[in-house]
Every structure is written in C-alpha cells, then in structure tokens.
Amino acid sequence: MSKLQFIVEVFRNPMVTGDILPTQRYLIRRMIDCIEISNHPLKIVEFGGGEGAITRAIVDKVERGGIGYDIFSFELNSRLADMSREKFEVNGKINGCVRIIEDDAVNMLSHLDNGIGADYIISSLPLSHFSREKSRNIFRAVKAGLKKNGVFTQYQHFPTCYSLVKEFFNDVKIRYVLANIPPAFVYTCRNIN
Numbered sequence: 001m002s003k004l005q006f007i008v009e010v011f012r013n014p015m016v017t018g019d020i021l022p023t024q025r026y027l028i029r030r031m032i033d034c035i036e037i038s039n040h041p042l043k044i045v046e047f048g049g050g051e052g053a054i055t056r057a058i059v060d061k062v063e064r065g066g067i068g069y070d071i072f073s074f075e076l077n078s079r080l081a082d083m084s085r086e087k088f089e090v091n092g093k094i095n096g097c098v099r100i101i102e103d104d105a106v107n108m109l110s111h112l113d114n115g116i117g118a119d120y121i122i123s124s125l126p127l128s129h130f131s132r133e134k135s136r137n138i139f140r141a142v143k144a145g146l147k148k149n150g151v152f153t154q155y156q157h158f159p160t161c162y163s164l165v166k167e168f169f170n171d172v173k174i175r176y177v178l179a180n181i182p183p184a185f186v187y188t189c190r191n192i193n
C-alpha cells in the first residue's frame with residue numbers, strides 16, 4: 001500500500017518526489033552502512049524520508065544495536081509525512097524515537113535540539129531537480145549541522161552534484177549501486193574539518 005502511495009505522489013509532483021520507486025535493499029544498505037553502533041546515543045537526520053524505506057532500515061539497525069537514538073526525518077510532502085508518522089511515531093520504540101518533520105530539509109538547524117550536531121545525515125533529496133543555489137544551501141546546512149567526524153550520505157542517479165560535494169567535503173567516497181531501479185551513485189562524506 002505505501003509503495004503504491006509513493007508512486008501516486010510521484011505522479012502528483014515528480015520534480016519534488018524525484019524517484020519512480022522507493023529505494024531498494026542494496027542502495028539502502030549502502031546509504032546506511034556508515035552508521036556505526038557506538039557507546040553514545042546517536043543523533044541521525046534523514047532528508048527526504050518519503051514513505052520510510054530508509055527510515056525503516058535505520059530504525060532496525062539502531063534498535064538491533066541496542067543503543068539510544070533520536071531520528072529526525074524531514075519530508076516536505078504532507079501525505080508521505082503522515083504515512084511515516086503512522087509507521088514510526090505511533091508504534092513505541094525501545095531505545096529511541098523518530099520525529100517526522102514536515103519541513104524543508106534546508107531548515108534542519110532550527111529543529112535540532114539545542115543545536116547539538118548530528119552524527120549522521122542520510123539524504124535522498126532529488127538534488128538534480130534543485131537549483132544550484134538551493135543545493136548549496138542544503139550543503140551549508142549539512143556542514144553546520146554535522147558533528148566533527150560525522151558522516152553525510154547522499155545518492156544520485158547521475159553524479160551532477162559531485163563538484164558541490166567536493167566543495168564542502170575533503171573526505172569523500174563514491175560507490176555505484178547497480179542493483180537498484182534506477183542504479184545510483186552513493187556519496188559518503190566525512191566531516192573531518
């Protein structure tokens with residue numbers, strides 16, 4: 001049902017929704033394999049939560065690790081945000097909580113408690129549909145919101161934001177995931193300075 005709802009939203013607003021299908025297993029794995037189960041509670045931000053395919057994988061991973069967590073998932077589309085709220089906010093979590101924030105990801109800083117930085121920012125925003133200036137503002141928010149040594153991941157079907165990634169991050173790893181429809185590049189960027 002939720003996959004179908006996602007596809008309906010693609011037809012309603014293709015430029016904002018970005019993809020034709022929710023992200024699939026191998027790409028999800030690549031997007032979140034940077035998350036290390038540590039001995040301190042994790043603060044994880046997600047951009048473009050959609051119907052929750054990646055949110056689900058993040059929750060499962062941190063719940064399995066048994067650590068405390070706060071997940072802030074930004075989603076502009078109110079129908080998709082409502083669907084995610086039903087899945088993640090209503091059902092009780094054991095070790096942490098998920099907040100679905102219906103706002104533009106660029107406003108992330110105003111939603112983080114006490115401005116404390118994020119350990120991870122996991123983004124599936126359709127950056128290739130954004131203006132250069134909008135994308136740059138997203139990267140500014142990411143840099144300001146990440147802890148030192150925190151990690152930002154982003155996927156794109158065409159590597160159009162590579163130069164922007166390099167403008168903001170020195171430590172960048174790029175991988176290509178063929179087993180997704182459509183295939184995608186994953187940037188994994190560590191905030192070393």
Ligand SMILES: C[S@@+](CC[C@H](N)C(=O)[O-])C[C@H]1O[C@@H](n2cnc3c(N)ncnc32)[C@H](O)[C@@H]1O
Nearest residue numbers: 017018019022023048049050075076104105124
């Ligand atoms: C490509 S879909 C990814 C959905 C889901 N995370 C997945 O991987 O299947 C991108 C999502 O980003 C949302 N979105 C687009 N622009 C946004 C923005 N500026 N702030 C927050 N969410 C946004 C869209 O509504 C859409 O749900």
